């Protein structure tokens with residue numbers, strides 16, 4: 001089971017009628033049981049790719065196999081739950097009634113509706129009309145609908161989009177829980193932190209091209225620590241002596257040090273004993289932007 | 303198909319548009335009966351003598367099938383177009399097209415289920431029309447002390463079938479436009495404009511050319527046939543009627559062809575186009 005893939009694409013390409021090359025020869029593979037992050041900035045082609053995987057959009061060229069079938073094949077769809085872009089429901093029906101409609105459509109037993117409402121913690125508000133839902137509630141209902149089939153593969157397109165920080169955290173926890181066990185989750189996002197928190201592997205897409213596909217660790221590259229201190233020049237001297245000039249760089253008035261975050265205690269001690277005031281000391285994450293610029297071989301801000 | 307029909311019925315049984323549509327048709331029918339009753343009882347003195355423009359005889363139960371045929375069209379056709387456009391078009395605005403297309407059934411199965419339920423709704427509207435018409439005629443007859451005798455069952459069946467066909471075909475115009483334009487507002491606007499203005503004007507103009515040389519063209523227009531079909535339901539109570547240029551059989555065939563054609567075109571669009 002370990003090495004089998006549940007999503008496999010070869011040269012998947014979509015050129016829209018308008019001439020936009022939205023997805024450009026994407027070869028992507030998602031393994032069974034993993035949580036896969038599909039990462040890319042706005043307009044990169046994430047949604048277009050996911051739409052092709054569920055058969056909503058016909059590829060211009062290339063092939064895809066999803067859950068063992070061609071995209072859009074009813075046999076495959078029966079094992080895929082998806083939430084693409086924004087949740088689409090009937091505004092004049094209650095949340096629960098909307099799920100009942102979807103359950104009928106998917107030939108799922110009606111008792112499953114209350115189960116998924118429980119999972120997304122929407123049971124108490126399921127009787128209200130969908131039109132009156134907040135963004136967060138709509139998003140939850142979308143996830144609930146995607147879970148109705150108890151799918152092998154769950155495809156979620158930017159599920160935290162439009163949520164407040166608490167909503168985001170809750171949604172991420174939910175996805176983590178859902179992704180445990182046999183189930184595969186394919187999640188798109190433009191937030192590196194989000195992907196880092198929940199995903200096992202990532203594919204990075206930019207301008208329609210899949211630039212890299214790797215584990216999160218590989219993508220983030222070396223670990224580091226960010227130091228803000230007064231006086232900064234003196235701090236840099238001390239740290240250079242300990243870690244070597246290669247490990248050190250300056251950015252926005254802070255020092256970036258290539259080392260394990262566990263060394264923070266050590267760093268703090270060396271600086272304070274030297275009489276330097278440390279105002280900030282934390283593991284630094286490279287921003288998605290940096291990773292991108294690095295991956296696409298361009299300089300930031302140029 | 304059963305699954306999609308179940309889902310479709312569940313989501314449209316409480317749909318406000320259909321309930322309002324049924325209400326409009328009921329209201330119009332009552333209004334037509336009320337107005338005609340008043341006119342029948344208050345003959346116009348000005349029009350060369352004491353003549354009623356509406357005969358009370360047309361308002362009694364035995365004539366109610368013939369009477370509602372006139373009441374239903376074109377208001378009923380307009381309602382059907384609006385409902386068709388809403389039914390097909392609003393799914394795009396709500397983003398429910400993608401929800402429905404990613405469950406399990408294929409696109410054509412989903413469309414088949416939708417059409418079935420839409421057809422049921424058109425039948426419900428038809429039955430509302432006939433039910434309210436029958437009730438209104440009974441009320442008139444009771445007040446006028448006229449005997450209550452129903453129409454022949456065969457006439458009732460033919461009437462219901464004809465109105466269902468007219469509603470469904472006009473609904474199919476709305477459905478096809480909704481699918482084509484992928485939104486409801488423009489679809490219902492275009493559909494209504496066509497039925498209430500464009501076709502009528504086009505028929506007048508074409509019929510004028512060369513003394514009606516191209517009349518056979520306008521005889522294939524959708525609501526010329528619908529009108530002819532409703533006018534084929536008449537009786538002595540309504541006075542002398544000009545014999546219609548389009549026979550009822552021809553009208554049924556043309557209407558059915560329009561309905562099937564529109565539904566197939568829409569199915570093709572749904573199947574081939576990307577859902578974005």
Ligand SMILES: Nc1ncnc2c1ncn2[C@@H]1O[C@H](COP(=O)(O)OP(=O)(O)OP(=O)(O)O)[C@@H](O)[C@H]1O
Pocket residue numbers: 016017018020021022040041042043044045046047048049190578
């Ligand atoms: N229906 C369409 N017709 C024409 N171009 C389109 C269509 N849908 C998307 N595009 C274009 O394709 C490209 C990729 O869009 P897509 O929605 O897949 O990006 P995305 O990665 O999902 O972005 P976001 O993070 O903003 O959701 C964009 O340039 C977009 O303008």
Ligand SMILES: [Mg+2]
Pocket residue numbers: 046047048085157158
């Ligand atoms: Mg997107």
